[in-house]
Amino acid sequence: xxxxxxxxxxxxxxxxxxxxxxxxxxxxxxxxxxxxxxxxxxxxxxxxxxxxx
Numbered sequence: 001x002x003x004x005x006x007x008x009x010x011x012x013x014x015x016x017x018x019x020x021x022x023x024x025x026x027x028x029x030x031x032x033x034x035x036x037x038x039x040x041x042x043x044x045x046x047x048x049x050x051x052x053x
Contacts, residue, residue, distance in 0.1 A: 002027045002044075 002019055004012065012019055016032030020041075027044040 002021075011017055016034075018030040020028055020030070022028045022041070022043070024043075026047055028041040029044065030039050030041050033039060
């Protein structure tokens with residue numbers, strides 16, 4: 001499950017973008033061939049940083 005804003009939710013469902021949870025337990029995005037002919041997965045940049053306790 002990945003939380004997306006409405007625009008990006010529709011983009012995933014109505015285009016060739018794909019999203020999956022990687023082995024690192026974070027979302028990865030696969031662009032369509034029109035963006036990247038090799039369709040290399042790209043990590044999400046919305047990752048939590050170190051926590052201060």
